[in-house]
Amino acid sequence: MPGTDTKDIRLITAVPGPKSRALMERRRAAVARGPFHGTPVFVESAHGALLTDADGNRFIDLASGIGVVNCGHTPEPVVKAVREQAGRLLHASFNTTPYEPYVELCERLNAKAPGAFAKKSFLANSGAEAVENAVKIARAHTGRPAVVCFEHAFHGRTWMAMTLTAKAKPYKYGFGALCSDVYRAPFPYAYRGPATAAEAFARFKEVAAVQTAPSQVAAVIIEPVQGEGGFLPAPREFLAALRAFCSEHGIVLIADEIQCGFGRTGTLFASEQLGFEPDLITTAKGLAGGMPLSAVTGRAEMMDAPVEGAIGGTFGGNPSAVAAALAVLGMFESGGVLPRAKALGDALRSRLESWKAAYALVGDVRGLGPMLAVELVKDRATKEPAPEAVKAVVKHCYENGVIVLSAGSYGSCLRFLPPLVTTDAQLAEALDVVEAGLKKAGG
Numbered sequence: 001m002p003g004t005d006t007k008d009i010r011l012i013t014a015v016p017g018p019k020s021r022a023l024m025e026r027r028r029a030a031v032a033r034g035p036f037h038g039t040p041v042f043v044e045s046a047h048g049a050l051l052t053d054a055d056g057n058r059f060i061d062l063a064s065g066i067g068v069v070n071c072g073h074t075p076e077p078v079v080k081a082v083r084e085q086a087g088r089l090l091h092a093s094f095n096t097t098p099y100e101p102y103v104e105l106c107e108r109l110n111a112k113a114p115g116a117f118a119k120k121s122f123l124a125n126s127g128a129e130a131v132e133n134a135v136k137i138a139r140a141h142t143g144r145p146a147v148v149c150f151e152h153a154f155h156g157r158t159w160m161a162m163t164l165t166a167k168a169k170p171y172k173y174g175f176g177a178l179c180s181d182v183y184r185a186p187f188p189y190a191y192r193g194p195a196t197a198a199e200a201f202a203r204f205k206e207v208a209a210v211q212t213a214p215s216q217v218a219a220v221i222i223e224p225v226q227g228e229g230g231f232l233p234a235p236r237e238f239l240a241a242l243r244a245f246c247s248e249h250g251i252v253l254i255a256d257e258i259q260c261g262f263g264r265t266g267t268l269f270a271s272e273q274l275g276f277e278p279d280l281i282t283t284a285k286g287l288a289g290g291m292p293l294s295a296v297t298g299r300a301e302m303m304d305a306p307v308e309g310a311i312g313g314t315f316g317g318n319p320s321a322v323a324a325a326l327a328v329l330g331m332f333e334s335g336g337v338l339p340r341a342k343a344l345g346d347a348l349r350s351r352l353e354s355w356k357a358a359y360a361l362v363g364d365v366r367g368l369g370p371m372l373a374v375e376l377v378k379d380r381a382t383k384e385p386a387p388e389a390v391k392a393v394v395k396h397c398y399e400n401g402v403i404v405l406s407a408g409s410y411g412s413c414l415r416f417l418p419p420l421v422t423t424d425a426q427l428a429e430a431l432d433v434v435e436a437g438l439k440k441a442g443g
């Protein structure tokens with residue numbers, strides 16, 4: 001509301017303001033219908049945890065551009081590295097004339113990814129592209145066709161990634177034949193079932209061993225903490241059972257850490273704190289602090305399976321994107337980000353738990369570290385999802401200076417992805433707005 005006198009939120013027009021509205025008209029006329037907007041707010045600049053729109057309104061960001069700016073918006077070391085690299089070498093194509101920063105980033109990812117075995121990496125542009133390549137690598141390594149994925153999974157929008165993604169509408173809607181040889185197992189979803197790791201693993205085994213055969217399975221792909229699916233953390237025992245099954249059957253186990261990686265859960269990789277050692281890990285989003293970059297990192301012998309020229313691309317591992325990633329790693333190594341992420345996670349969790357105690361609408365609080373969500377339900381007994389309430393809260397939030405995203409197969413989750421540099425005061429200010437939205441939506 002105009003005249004809000006809180007510290008960081010500063011609203012000088014109703015939201016969306018006149019400039020955002022005018023831009024949305026131009027967007028409707030010029031841009032395809034397909035891309036969706038979580039909020040109708042056109043952003044002009046952002047720094048740290050704050051975002052300024054075209055009308056000069058200032059918001060607290062609880063979305064981080066879908067979990068990308070984990071080190072904050074426009075962090076100085078990252079912006080500086082990008083500027084310097086852009087002035088030196090903007091593009092060369094690693095497929096034409098290779099350059100050192102690409103190699104250095106691979107070396108550093110190999111050293112940091114979980115697992116005390118020899119590793120190699122490959123760089124691409126987007127999360128979906130990393131997923132596509134991870135599957136190609138697994139198929140080349142095993143010579144097998146099948147891939148097992150999970151309910152509520154999100155792996156991207158390209159053909160194989162879209163096939164692996166669970167939700168049909170909107171992601172697969174109208175896009176005809178999907179990839180073959182993809183099988184889907186239930187994900188352990190404590191709130192809605194399968195409730196235990198043991199039950200989920202028994203169901204997984206049935207898919208992997210009955211719907212197909214382990215000897216036909218190239219890869220199992222799992223998000224250690226599901227993102228779009230509603231911030232569902234996989235239990236350690238479930239991941240351990242998958243690890244043992246894949247090792248026994250020579251199946252490549254892929255962890256998709258595109259959303260849960262790069263500090264989002266309080267450790268560089270979520271797998272680290274889950275005691276999980278996948279064969280391949282896909283990263284993107286937080287990897288380059290806001291530049292488009294993704295990676296596949298994993299066992300050297302698997303990564304080397306595709307023959308020379310079989311994986312690559314014109315832009316993959318662009319020099320400025322790589323420079324940004326090296327600066328992001330520098331920020332993690334300098335020590336401040338992860339402890340702050342953990343503290344943020346604790347503060348966020350206690351606030352969300354207090355909502356669960358106070359409001360019947362909040363059916364579940366879950367996640368890992370500062371990657372947390374609440375699931376809203378119409379009735380705690382039936383657990384009927386409340387996507388309308390989620391939409392109302394998201395709208396209340398942007399109208400009052402907070403950017404927050406929904407999630408979940410039923411659209412019933414509010415997910416919190418604050419930049420990991422968010423201060424306690426900013427978090428509290430933003431959560432006051434969310435809480436007022438919850439009360440208004442029926443509490």
Ligand code: PLZ
Pocket residue numbers: 066126127128129131154155156157223227228256257258259260284285
């Ligand atoms: N794997 C686990 O979370 C991207 C997508 C939003 P890209 N998630 C946000 C949307 O509506 O498209 C994601 C992810 C996980 C893969 C991807 C895909 O990453 O960089 O969007 O291709």
